[in-house]
Amino acid sequence: MPHPVIFDRGLLRARRSRAGKRDPATFLIERAADDLAARLSAVLRPFDLAADIGTPTDAVRRALSGRVGALVAVDPIAAHLSGERLAVAADEEALPFRDGSLDLVVSALALQFVNDLPGTLIQIRRALKPDGLLLAALIGGDSLAELREAFAQAEAEVEGGVSPRIAPFADLRDLGALLQRAGFALPVTDVDRVTVRYASPLDLLHDLRRMGATNALAERRRVPLRRATLRRLLEIYAEKFADPDGRVRATFEIVWLSGWSPHESQQQPLKPGSAKTRLADALRVTEVPAGEKAGS
Secondary structure, eight states: OOOOOOBOHHHHHHHHHHHHHSOOOOHHHHHHHHHHHHHHHTSOSOOSEEEEESOSSSHHHHHTTTTSSEEEEEESOGGGGTTOSSEEEOOTTSOOOOTTOEEEEEEESOGGGOSOHHHHHHHHHHHEEEEEEEEEEEEOTTTTHHHHHHHHHHHHHHHSSOOOOSOOOOOHHHHHHHHHHTTOEEEEEEEEEEEEEESSHHHHHHHHHHTTOSOOBTTOOSSOOOHHHHHHHHHHHHHHSBOTTSOEEEEEEEEEEEEEOOOTTSOOOOOTTOOSSOHHHHHTOOOOOTTOOTTO
8 A cells, every 4th residue: 555645755855955055954953963972872882884864964974973883874865965985865765775784773853754654664674683773863743833823823814724834743652653563672762842932933934944844745735825824924923922032932842763673682571470579569568359449
């Protein structure tokens, strides 16, 4: 069964390429790269061959310099790989690695834009050696909730309806389930919420353009945003999401995924009925059989 087409991948690549040639906004990528390096430093084992899948800049490669052996940059835009010592021009949905070839896969703020995330995670798991690690950061479902609400209200008031404007990114629980579905062992997910303050909502929109992250939904409206809708959007945003000093808030949710390619050396869950100590004894309480009331 074919996977749904949520994003216009060609448009995403074009906008990202255009943003990279101007004055890109990279503060979220830099934050994610530093956090990724800190998380990886807690893993006390070597990684001889790693791949950085789709990260929009070289921030992760810089942050992990000297931490891993060889780090291959994987990017669908070949021009972005100029100057990289190890690089492969490939789409995140069609990875070129053979099974069991990588010790580590990392990615920062890229995988949220793939149309077939379950398939990409399966490809990554297959490319990892037994006991290999995936560590990735994605934009989460609660990101830009303020902008989503303001857009919906403005369009409803001015145009009498609502169109897709903000991408429907996956939430924490869904991503954890996808890791298990892809066959990862010891899956872990957690979230980092970042609040960015802007002088005006228009500055937020400019930053999204500088990230190459404006609307690229396949089902987006193909007509320019009306000036009246934009004006009302800016008014609603400032009314609802401004701090006392007049600056407005924008929430970015970064969801972290980690999982290991299965290996016999990894910790395994106990089989049902194999416990040697009763829970009631461990808690030092009296066990009450099901259906009875305590003290009866």
